[in-house]
Amino acid sequence: MKRLTTPNTTHTIAAPDARVTQVRIARLEPMRIVVTVKFVPDLQSERSFTEGAVTRVGDDGTMNELDENAVEAALRIRESLPEGECEVTAVTVGGPDAVAAVRKALQLGVDHAVHVSDDAISGSDVFGTATVLAAAIRRVEADGPVDLVITGMAALDGLTSMLPTALAFHLDMAQLTLASDLELADGQVTITRHLDDAHEQVQAPLPAVVSVTDEANKPRFPNFKLIMAARSKPVTTYSLADLGIDAASVGAAAARTQVVWAKPRPPREGRVTITDTGEGGYALADFLIERGLA
Amino acid sequence: MSENTIAVLIEHRGAQVAHPSVEALTLARGLGRPVAVWLGQAPTDDALAQLAQYGADEVRVVGAGSQVRLPAVAAAAVEAASGDAAVVLAVSTFVNKEILTRLALMTGAGVVVDAAGAQWVDGAIETDQTVFAATWNVRTRMATDRAIVAVRPNTTQAVPSPEVGRAQVVEVAVTVPATRESMVAVQVQPPSDEVPLAEAAVVVSGGRGTSGDYTLVRELAQLLGGAVGASRDATDEGWIGHEHMVGQTGTTVTPRLYVACGISGAVHHRGGMQASGTIVAVNIDPEAPIFEIADFGVVGDLNDVLPQVIERVAAHRAS
Numbered sequence: 380m381k382r383l384t385t386p387n388t389t390h391t392i393a394a395p396d397a398r399v400t401q402v403r404i405a406r407l408e409p410m411r412i413v414v415t416v417k418f419v420p421d422l423q424s425e426r427s428f429t430e431g432a433v434t435r436v437g438d439d440g441t442m443n444e445l446d447e448n449a450v451e452a453a454l455r456i457r458e459s460l461p462e463g464e465c466e467v468t469a470v471t472v473g474g475p476d477a478v479a480a481v482r483k484a485l486q487l488g489v490d491h492a493v494h495v496s497d498d499a500i501s502g503s504d505v506f507g508t509a510t511v512l513a514a515a516i517r518r519v520e521a522d523g524p525v526d527l528v529i530t531g532m533a534a535l536d537g538l539t540s541m542l543p544t545a546l547a548f549h550l551d552m553a554q555l556t557l558a559s560d561l562e563l564a565d566g567q568v569t570i571t572r573h574l575d576d577a578h579e580q581v582q583a584p585l586p587a588v589v590s591v592t593d594e595a596n597k598p599r600f601p602n603f604k605l606i607m608a609a610r611s612k613p614v615t616t617y618s619l620a621d622l623g624i625d626a627a628s629v630g631a632a633a634a635r636t637q638v639v640w641a642k643p644r645p646p647r648e649g650r651v652t653i654t655d656t657g658e659g660g661y662a663l664a665d666f667l668i669e670r671g672l673a
Numbered sequence: 674m675s676e677n678t679i680a681v682l683i684e685h686r687g688a689q690v691a692h693p694s695v696e697a698l699t700l701a702r703g704l705g706r707p708v709a710v711w712l713g714q715a716p717t718d719d720a721l722a723q724l725a726q727y728g729a730d731e732v733r734v735v736g737a738g739s740q741v742r743l744p745a746v747a748a749a750a751v752e753a754a755s756g757d758a759a760v761v762l763a764v765s766t767f768v769n770k771e772i773l774t775r776l777a778l779m780t781g782a783g784v785v786v787d788a789a790g791a792q793w794v795d796g797a798i799e800t801d802q803t804v805f806a807a808t809w810n811v812r813t814r815m816a817t818d819r820a821i822v823a824v825r826p827n828t829t830q831a832v833p834s835p836e837v838g839r840a841q842v843v844e845v846a847v848t849v850p851a852t853r854e855s856m857v858a859v860q861v862q863p864p865s866d867e868v869p870l871a872e873a874a875v876v877v878s879g880g881r882g883t884s885g886d887y888t889l890v891r892e893l894a895q896l897l898g899g900a901v902g903a904s905r906d907a908t909d910e911g912w913i914g915h916e917h918m919v920g921q922t923g924t925t926v927t928p929r930l931y932v933a934c935g936i937s938g939a940v941h942h943r944g945g946m947q948a949s950g951t952i953v954a955v956n957i958d959p960e961a962p963i964f965e966i967a968d969f970g971v972v973g974d975l976n977d978v979l980p981q982v983i984e985r986v987a988a989h990r991a992s
Contacts, residue, residue, distance in 0.1 A: 445922065506778070532922065540767060541786065544744065544774040553853035554744065557767060569857065574768060575869065575916065576686055579742065580858040587853070593922045594915060635783030639799060639812040647952075652964050655973025660981020663953060664989070666969045672875075672930045672951055673897065673986040 410465040412453045412527045413516050415546070416446040416484050417534050418477035440476060442483040445531035447598035450487050452561065452591045453529050454599070466490045468519050472500060472511045478614055485609035486601035492612065493519065497619040502631025509545035510629055514622040516550060527568065528588040532557055543590040553583030559594040677705030680733075680755035682763035682772075683724070686864065688717040690724065692872050693764040693826035698727035700791060700829045701762055704798075706730050707838065710754045710761075712741055721840050728834030735845045742859065744768065745852045748775035753847035758819070760791070760798055765823035766871070773821050782819035787925070789828040789948075791820075798822065807947035826872045827927045868900045870917065875899025876928045876946070878919055882935015882956060882975055885912040889979040890934050896986055902926065902946075904936045920945035934975045938963025955979065 420440045450469065457465040468491040469484030471477050481492035495515050503511070516525055528550065533540040547554035555561075558570035569582040570589060601609075619626050627633065653662055667673035679701040684691035701707035709729040716724070716732060724732055737750040751772060755761050761776065763769045765787045777784040785791075788800040798820035802811050870876065875897040879890035887901065894901045902919040903912070919926055921944040931949035936942060938954070938961055946952070947966055954967035955975045964970040971978050 505774070540770050541774040541784070544771045545778060548775065548778045554771075555854060556744075556771060573915070575766070575862070575871075577742075577862055578860040579856060581743070581854050582857045583854040635777070635781075635815070635817045636785055636813045637816050639814045641804075641809055641811040643809055644803065644807065644947075647966060647968055650968055650970070652959075652967065652970035652972065654959070655971050655978055658981070659955075659971040659973045660978040661985050663955070663969060663971050663978065664982045664985035666953065667930070667982075667986065668989050670951060673989055 408523060409463065410456070410460065410527070411519070411523055411525045412456060412465065412467045412529060413519055413525050414446070414449045414453045414467060414469050414484065414489065415512055415528065415530045415542070416450065416469050416471050416480045417443040417531075418471060418473045418480040419443045419534055440479060442480040443531055443534045445533055445593055446480070446484075447487070447531075448591045448593050448595050449529045449531045450484050450489060451596045451598040452589075453527075454488050455596065456527075456563065468493060470512060470515050470519065471495070472508055472515070474501065478616075481614055482609060483601075485612050485614075486606050487599060488601075488605055491519075492614040493617065494614050495617045495619075495622065497626070499619055499626035499630045502634060503629045504634035504636055505541045505545055506635060507629035507633055509542055509549050511619070511622070511624060512542075512546055513549035514624050515617060516546075518617065518622055524586065526585045527563075528552065528586070530588065530590045532590050532592045540590075543588055547588035550586075550588065553585075553587035555581050555583055555587055556590040558589050558591045561589055561591065561595070677759040678708055678755075678757050679705040680708050680710050680751075680758035680761045681729070682710045682712070682751055682761065682769065684764050684766070684769075685711065685713070685716070685720065688720050690716075690720050691764070691869075692831065693824075695723065695727045695831045696826065696829045697762045697764060697824055698724065698729060699831050699834075700824060701760075702728045702834060704760055704791065704793060708733060708755075708758065709840070710735070710751055712737055712747060712750050715842070721842065725838045725840035726833045727831070728836070728838040729840045730838050731841045731843050733843045733845045735847050737847055738849050740849065740852065740856055742856050743852055743854050744771040744775055745854065746849055747772045748779060749850045750845075750847045751776055752779055754845045760819070761821045762791070763821075763823050765825045769823055773823055777821050780819055781817060782821045783815040783817035784821040784823075785813050785815075786823040788813075788822050788824050789927075790824065791822045803948050805944075807944050825925065825927055827874065827929070868898070870900045870902060870919070870924045871926060873900035873926070874928050875930045875932070876902045876919065876926050876949070877932040877934065878902030878904065878936055878946075879907060879913070879934045879975075880904035880936030880942075881906045881910075883907065883912070885910060887913060889975065889983070893932065893934075893979055893983055893986075896983055896990070897930070897932075899928070899930070899932075904942050905939070933963050933967070934979065936963055937961045938966065 453467045467489040469481045469489045470493040471480040472495045530543045555570045557572040560571040683694045709732045733754040735750040785800045798815045877894035903917040908918045920942045925945045927948045929950040933954040953969045954963040959972045
């Protein structure tokens with residue numbers, strides 16, 4: 380545990396894209412941030428559903444792209460603080476291949492990685508996933524309290540955006556979602572969120588769960604040095620039993636919704652593509668008129 | 674057997690009922706007895722008349738105070754007004770997804786968001802959604818007694834009820850929960866005359882091919898009575914505001930007609946519009962992936978093509 384030499388100092392995070400965040404700190408312990416990351420299949424790749432769960436073909440997935448904004452937000456806070464005054468841990472839940480998500484986070488520069496993997500998790504809905512993630516975050520807290528949990532705004536595979544809310548509920552932490560900007564000062568976190576009808580500023584004392592949008596920052600690219608360093612960093616793996624979770628409380632059987640069927644959308648029939656040779660616009664207009672769309 | 678109560682969380686901006694909410698009321702009529710849930714200041718007579726027209730039997734008004742914009746407060750308010758409801762319907766917006774997630778955690782109900790409808794099948798609610806950037810259709814069945822469904826705009830055609838609803842106003846009291854969060858500032862955006870992107874029946878979008886000039890895109894949108902959309906490329910360039918971005922991190926749209934102008938059709942963009950009714954595309958690049966999903970595509974310069982479209986459609990309108 381370290382004592383800060385400059386309590387109540389305002390640090391400025393100067394971001395490459397000129398977004399500036401003020402961080403004021405007065406702490407005796409390092410700040411601890413958890414970033415939740417999700418393994419998602421490559422959107423371009425083949426995939427299928429089996430018994431209500433997604434079956435992926437090949438090892439063609441990576442970390443959910445929107446989670447890069449969450450990792451970036453955490454790293455910028457760490458970099459705004461004196462060396463050693465902030466630790467960032469990436470946590471993921473998923474099958475064996477999901478370790479790729481926390482490996483990516485390590486390559487981006489997080490300090491620690493946790494992977495919860497257990498066959499019984501398969502088929503969990505958002506509530507089951509949140510239960511497991513919350514337990515994993517509580518485990519991280521065995522080494523000291525977590526001040527901030529940062530998530531992406533959504534997962535591009537399922538796009539439900541429900542996880543941050545469920546996580547805040549389970550952890551009994553404040554919920555500050557869809558942040559396009561976040562500021563930390565005097566133990567309070569303040570976010571700005573842009574909704575269709577209004578721009579809001581919402582504030583809460585730490586600890587808090589914050590989800591960040593893709594407007595919040597421009598994620599960095601991993602550099603060679605970090606990629607090499609990430610190779611030797613350990614990933615802590617937990618099973619449900621390690622976290623004290625009853626396997627029956629998660630997974631497909633506990634899910635509140637079930638997939639009845641899933642099928643690829645049929646391709647559109649009768650598609651036409653023409654090359655404009657001078658009257659392409661008229662042809663397009665005629666198509667719209669014929670379909671009663673103009 | 675008493676009919677199932679279907680609670681519909683109404684989107685409103687001041688006194689104005691948002692169109693997707695009357696779509697949701699239309700859907701609710703097919704499931705049971707529609708009850709409108711109205712958060713905030715009491716609805717005007719015009720709003721009540723509109724809710725009645727779409728069959729609302731009751732309008733439950735929950736004041737919930739100044740912090741009603743906080744999801745935890747809104748969820749408590751919805752819970753107070755929907756305790757007897759077998760199904761809670763709402764419009765699928767980012768904010769409603771948060772409110773409904775909290776409601777589900779408070780009540781144990783199952784929840785589906787981004788649904789394209791809902792129906793009773795053998796005593797349980799089933800819904801249809803698209804997933805994986807709108808490349809798959811999925812049917813989901815509730816395993817719980819209570820169901821919460823967030824429906825996408827434009828997925829149910831709004832039809833006035835053959836019988837006007839009573840729209841009986843019922844004031845609902847709620848104990849506003851103490852929250853860790855507080856709303857420190859709200860800057861309400863000035864209401865726009867334009868159709869909201871998510872609700873528009875026609876969307877005309879411009880991408881990199883516009884080189885930042887949206888004149889033709891706007892003109893065509895106006896002519897077709899539609900909203901203006903954009904690709905991520907265009908909003909990143911600062912050519913047009915982020916609120917116009919169509920895609921998985923912006924607005925997901927399912928209009929009757931989607932016109933993509935100078936948009937290549939990256940997977941994140943397609944995921945936000947692929948479920949649209951008819952898709953037409955204009956792009957200079959014959960290899961652009963947007964052509965793979967376009968019902969009618971024109972390989973050409975939008976500066977040549979769009980003026981012809983505008984001219985002929987305008988002439989058709991005038992005839």
